[in-house]
Amino acid sequence: MIEYFRRHLGVKIFFSYLVIILLGVLVLVIASQFILPSAFNRHMAGMGTMMNGGMMGGSVSMPQLYGDFRASFNEALLYATLTAMIAALALSFLFTKSVVAPVVGMSHATQRIADGHYDERLPVNGKDELAQLAMRFNQMAEKLDQVEAMRRRLIGDVSHELRTPLTAIKGSMEGLMDGVLPANDETFGQIHAEADRLNRLVDDLQELSRVESRAYQLIIRPVEISSIVRTVTKRLAPQAESKRISLDFELAPDLPPVLADEDRAIQVLTNLTGNALQYTPEGGKVSITAKQLNDEVQVSVRDTGIGIPAEHIPRIFDRFYRVEKSRSRQAGGGSGIGLTIARSLVEAQGGRIWVKPAGEGEGSEFIFTLPIAK
Numbered sequence: 001m002i003e004y005f006r007r008h009l010g011v012k013i014f015f016s017y018l019v020i021i022l023l024g025v026l027v028l029v030i031a032s033q034f035i036l037p038s039a040f041n042r043h044m045a046g047m048g049t050m051m052n053g054g055m056m057g058g059s060v061s062m063p064q065l066y067g068d069f070r071a072s073f074n075e076a077l078l079y080a081t082l083t084a085m086i087a088a089l090a091l092s093f094l095f096t097k098s099v100v101a102p103v104v105g106m107s108h109a110t111q112r113i114a115d116g117h118y119d120e121r122l123p124v125n126g127k128d129e130l131a132q133l134a135m136r137f138n139q140m141a142e143k144l145d146q147v148e149a150m151r152r153r154l155i156g157d158v159s160h161e162l163r164t165p166l167t168a169i170k171g172s173m174e175g176l177m178d179g180v181l182p183a184n185d186e187t188f189g190q191i192h193a194e195a196d197r198l199n200r201l202v203d204d205l206q207e208l209s210r211v212e213s214r215a216y217q218l219i220i221r222p223v224e225i226s227s228i229v230r231t232v233t234k235r236l237a238p239q240a241e242s243k244r245i246s247l248d249f250e251l252a253p254d255l256p257p258v259l260a261d262e263d264r265a266i267q268v269l270t271n272l273t274g275n276a277l278q279y280t281p282e283g284g285k286v287s288i289t290a291k292q293l294n295d296e297v298q299v300s301v302r303d304t305g306i307g308i309p310a311e312h313i314p315r316i317f318d319r320f321y322r323v324e325k326s327r328s329r330q331a332g333g334g335s336g337i338g339l340t341i342a343r344s345l346v347e348a349q350g351g352r353i354w355v356k357p358a359g360e361g362e363g364s365e366f367i368f369t370l371p372i373a374k
């Protein structure tokens with residue numbers, strides 16, 4: 001009961017009205033029981049002196065008696081009204097303080113957030129609707145704070161990523177100008193490779209921003225997983241061949257069609273298989289398998305490559321995250337955006353993506369799911 005009272009502002013308002021009414025009644029009762037008789041006695045006593053003084057032997061007339069009664073009653077009523085008003089004032093002051101103060105606080109906090117102070121938080125007192133509002137407000141502020149921190153980090157990361165190839169290009173150009181570096185194919189090739197890297201990075205960033213802001217259209221319809229797997233293996237066969245890696249797939253019989261955007265699903269699988277080829281040394285093996293599990297199809301990409309140490313797994317899908325920056329660079333690796341894009345795309349299609357923990361050197365297995373078409 002008390003809990004219910006504390007949780008609802010409406011109940012509080014109702015009870016405060018009720019208290020005021022009860023107070024009024026109480027004051028009226030006190031007035032009629034105590035003030036009225038004494039006031040009546042006073043009036044009667046006054047009348048008694050009058051009678052003793054002048055109007056000897058006369059009797060009290062009815063209108064007079066009535067008038068006296070009314071005067072005493074009005075007196076009592078006046079006291080009652082005054083007391084009830086003071087009580088109502090005190091009560092409404094208390095109540096207004098408990099309602100208006102949080103609202104004013106919220107209004108100030110909103111202004112501060114609008115001014116860019118995302119660390120603003122409200123105290124949460126009690127459990128009623130206003131307290132819930134304060135709690136939601138704090139959640140919103142927290143979210144804004146996170147988005148702001150992410151934006152700042154993103155700008156930092158992007159500048160850092162852009163700086164590396166730019167510094168390399170600038171260094172090579174300076175070396176060329178000073179005659180320290182020979183003007184041969186190798187030097188030009190290096191500069192070209194760095195420019196290429198820059199180009200790829202900008203393309204990836206553009207794609208990431210499109211994918212994360214969902215600025216693309218998904219055409220979700222029933223798709224055969226086998227056709228996706230075949231397309232990807234065919235597309236990546238030359239890359240596998242050039243590294244002498246065997247790339248094969250194994251599909252469970254009677255795989256049902258999945259609900260997905262075919263191009264996007266191909267993009268995800270290309271991404272994972274591309275990584276597997278990239279981080280697997282020559283002579284290794286990459287295999288794609290697909291099987292049904294409950295109401296989804298699980299597609300797995302397994303390799304015999306360098307693997308991912310367990311401590312990196314929780315962050316592997318983060319933007320720009322690479323297990324070892326120099327390692328992926330040397331391996332011709334990219335910027336650490338591929339998996340972020342893959343996760344966004346899988347989740348947009350109603351699936352999940354994760355990596356199976358395996359030790360370094362034991363290869364890795366990336367798995368994603370897509371819902372089956374019913």
Ligand SMILES: Nc1ncnc2c1ncn2[C@@H]1O[C@H](COP(=O)(O)OP(=O)(O)OP(=O)(O)O)[C@@H](O)[C@H]1O
Nearest residue numbers: 275276279307322323328333334335336337338339
């Ligand atoms: N199959 C794999 N085996 C080992 N490490 C992997 C594998 N796949 C991903 N990684 C690690 O995860 C990191 C992030 O992968 P992600 O695909 O996001 O970026 P990337 O391949 O470095 O660059 P790009 O944005 O061009 O794809 C890689 O840098 C690599 O360290």
Ligand SMILES: [Mg+2]
Nearest residue numbers: 275334338339
């Ligand atoms: Mg990649």
